[in-house]
Amino acid sequence: xxxxxxLTPAKSFNAEQARGYISDRSSDDVxxxxxxxxxxxxxxxxxxxxxxPLPDLADRLDEIDPDKxxxxx
Amino acid sequence: MLSGKxxxxxxxxxxxxxGWQGEAAFKSEETGLELFTGDESPEKTxxxxxxxxxxxxxxxxxxxxxxKNDTVKDIFTKLAEIEISHKDRVFDxxxxxVGKRADREKFEKKMVKKVAEGGLTTQEYIELFQPxxxxxxxxxxxxxxSIEAQALDLYMRAxxxxxxxxxxKVLTQIANEERxxxxxxxxxxxxxI
Numbered sequence: 038x039x040x041x042x043x044l045t046p047a048k049s050f051n052a053e054q055a056r057g058y059i060s061d062r063s064s065d066d067v068x069x070x071x072x073x074x075x076x077x078x079x080x081x082x083x084x085x086x087x088x089x090p091l092p093d094l095a096d097r098l099d100e101i102d103p104d105k106x107x108x109x110x
Numbered sequence: 111m112l113s114g115k116x117x118x119x120x121x122x123x124x125x126x127x128x129g130w131q132g133e134a135a136f137k138s139e140e141t142g143l144e145l146f147t148g149d150e151s152p153e154k155t156x157x158x159x160x161x162x163x164x165x166x167x168x169x170x171x172x173x174x175x176x177x178k179n180d181t182v183k184d185i186f187t188k189l190a191e192i193e194i195s196h197k198d199r200v201f202d203x204x205x206x207x208v209g210k211r212a213d214r215e216k217f218e219k220k221m222v223k224k225v226a227e228g229g230l231t232t233q234e235y236i237e238l239f240q241p242x243x244x245x246x247x248x249x250x251x252x253x254x255x256s257i258e259a260q261a262l263d264l265y266m267r268a269x270x271x272x273x274x275x276x277x278x279k280v281l282t283q284i285a286n287e288e289r290x291x292x293x294x295x296x297x298x299x300x301x302x303i
Contacts, residue, residue: 047113050121052131058121060293064266064285065278070112073127081127081134084259085266085285088139094111106119107112110126 055108059083068107083110133255133292135263136238142229142260145222146268146281152207155277157220159265159284160200165226166257167193169235179245189254192291193227199287203280228260235260247302255295262288 050058059067064085071078071086078088089097101107112120123129145158167190174186205212226232239256241249262285269281 048121049124051124052129055121055123055130056132060289063282064262064289065269065282071127075138077127079136079138081136082263083127083130084133084135084263086135086263087270091111098112098115101112101117103116103118106121107117108121108123109112110123110130 050108058106059108062106066105068101068105070101070107070109072109083108086110133259135260137230139267142225142264143267143271145225145229146264146271148268148271148273150272150277151274152276152280153204154220155268155272155274155280156200156204156207157217158222159280160197160204160217161221161223162225162227162229162261163193163196163200164221165223165232167197169226169232170254172232173244173250177244179247182245182247182250185247185250189250196287196291200284203283207276207280226257228257229264230260248299251295251299251302255292255299258288258292258295262292 059069069083069086071082071088072091072094074090075088078086082088087101089100146155150158170186170190170193174183174190177183177186201212201214201217204217226235228235230238235253235257239253241253243249265281265285265288269278269285272278272281
């Protein structure tokens with residue numbers, strides 16, 4: 038089971054696909070996750086993005102709903 | 111990291127934020143959240159949202175008086191009128207929440223002052239976005255789009271923080287409407303360019 042996290046392929050969206058995917062859904066039906074540092078988030082982020090810097094992500098997974106799709110950058 | 115930890119629908123944005131090429135929001139996660147502590151009732155939530163729409167309308171009206179270009183003046187006036195329709199939508203939601211006892215005059219007395227949509231003051235918006243030319247139609251619509259993006263961001267952050275399920279629902283609905291407003295401004299921009 039531990040191997041799963043290494044073997045599950047992550048899918049990718051280009052900007053146009055991401056915009057379409059987000060705009061086709063209610064704002065509470067998709068998580069937009071910003072894993073950059075707080076200073077980068079402050080300088081500009083996708084509206085509604087939740088900030089969890091990558092170094093903190095493993096400890097804060099409970100803040101994200103696993104049943105919702107997530108667009109991550 | 112998320113894939114394989116129970117997150118089955120994870121999409122990486124190619125090129126990261128630099129590749130986004132869309133509307134952006136600015137400042138910290140806490141910006142504007144002094145307006146939405148998370149404990150508000152749906153009634154209070156709607157009163158704050160109404161105040162934000164009203165603050166932005168005042169800003170557009172004041173700018174319409176200051177600019178010289180008649181076309182830009184008309185755009186500011188049109189933007190102010192759009193905010194009236196947004197206020198009407200917020201009040202309609204208030205009526206749904208409180209029922210027949212809804213009174214617009216009493217509702218307006220609950221408004222919060224000195225803020226515009228998105229939770230920043232108009233001066234803060236001017237400093238943040240600094241339109242290159244206040245007499246340019248595209249610069250002004252670009253400013254309006256930036257404000258709507260900031261508003262969408264605030265409502266989504268407030269919805270996530272809200273501890274009241276009914277208020278969360280109201281905030282989510284307003285956020286979805288802000289997204290529609292943003293899209294409409296984008297279409298207006300396309301017609302002008």
